[in-house]
Amino acid sequence: MHAPMQDLFDATGADVGGATQFAEGAWLLREFALDRAAALLAAVDAITARAPFRHMETRRGLRMSVAMSNCGELGWISDRRGYRYAPCDPRDGRPWPAMPPVFARLAAEAAQAAGFDHFVPDACLVNRYEPGTRLSLHQDRDERDFDAPIVSVSLGLPATFLFGGAARGDRVQRVPLRHGDVVAWGGASRLFHHGVLPLADGDHPLLGARRINLTFRRAG
Ligand code: MD3
Ligand code: FE
Secondary structure (H helix, E strand, C coil): CCCCHHHEEECCCEEECCEEEEECCEEEECCCCHHHHHHHHHHHHHHHHHCCCECCECCCCCECCCEEEEEECEEEEEECCEEEEECECCCCCCECCCCCHHHHHHHHHHHHHCCCCCCCCCEEEEEEECCCCCEEEECCCCCCCCCCCEEEEEEECCEEEEECCCCCCCCEEEEEECCCCEEEECHHHHHCCEEECCCCCCCECCCECCEEEEEEECCC
């Protein structure tokens, strides 16, 4: 569900050495992953060759418009039984592909740059957006450890990220996320509502009409 238009406002923030804080504990690292984008995308191809992108079902049986895969010890899944983390891909019962070193290193470096030391993610959700794909406002609360931050990496077409507050009715910031941008969320903002507006059409040099988002978490 989207917030009413009058509650939307464009993000502003305080800059501290290359990082912009746009909410309590939420740090935007512009183009932090840009020089590694090709290596990250090659790793995404290797992961999705073994664990293909798929549209999961919500508990209510609705097909999610985002296509998803995972790597790491745990992967996020959704079906008629609900949302949870699982060590194996339900498609074939095999463990999710291992977290590539280029993923783990980027996540730790980005967390560090935002002031979160020793971030060792055990899960990476790989989201694929095509024109029209959206993610409605939600909270991420299926992880065991809310003290660890979440790190996200945007690749391909730009998107408008929506960032609310602790309560669903709180006003919602609009944050434009472009190819190579990284965001780290910790502290209070870890449980804030967030989503993504429907992806606009476009043609990215590396990804064509797609956006890939990597979300690193400490889930188990
Ligand atoms: C803020 N993905 O996978 S990444 C998700 O662009 C998700 O694919 C979006 O929301 C995407 O759950 C946004 C940013 C993100 C991820 C998790 C968060 C922001 C977050 C958890 C808490 C606060
Ligand atoms: Fe989320």
